[in-house]
Amino acid sequence: SQTIHQWPATLVQPVGSPLSLECTVEGTSNPNLYWYRQAAGRGLQLLFYSVGIGQISSEVPQNLSASRPQDRQFILSSKKLLLSDSGFYLCAWSEAGIDEKLFFGSGTQLSVL
């Protein structure tokens, strides 16, 4: 069966520090991968999605970036965090060519202070 792992669960970082959130998927190959952010009391904002290794689409201009160095690994990064980067970050995957149903990781609650 397929599983998705996202870590860490909680992160407190100072403004200006770097960020690296990692997500891995097991039990499937060539998944579509997504990073979403949810601000407190808000909906899910699509940040990045990827349909293959090295293929990243960015939805919102910002100081975040994403990379997909391996088929089932998706990394969200920042060189210098801003206060506005605080939020609940969710990684998700879907099976390419099927119904695009998203399966979410457990999320990372990021607080930038």
Place this chain on the structure above:
Amino acid sequence: GQNIDQPTEMTATEGAIVQINCTYQTSGFNGLFWYQQHAGEAPTFLSYNVLDGLEEKGRFSSFLSRSKGYSYLLLKELQMKDSASYLCAVIGGGYQKVTFGTGTKLQVIP
């Protein structure tokens, strides 16, 4: 681009029926999802509609009208555990891109 609208909040009574509406405008459409999200947790899948009509799954049903850009989620026999946010999401506007509405926070009261 994508535009998805849902009511922000709703309140309903335990045991009752509630309908949560979603309207959308998209540059392309390949299906619509409903997800449930409890506070502090990841969303979980409820339903998927790609053709017009009603999909029923236990206490939950979802309806889609593609010509009207409209969907609703129907929850029957409400339970206290149904208190959560319900997210409408549309596939379209780009290759395998899934865009979410802001969600409807449902509070079930005794």
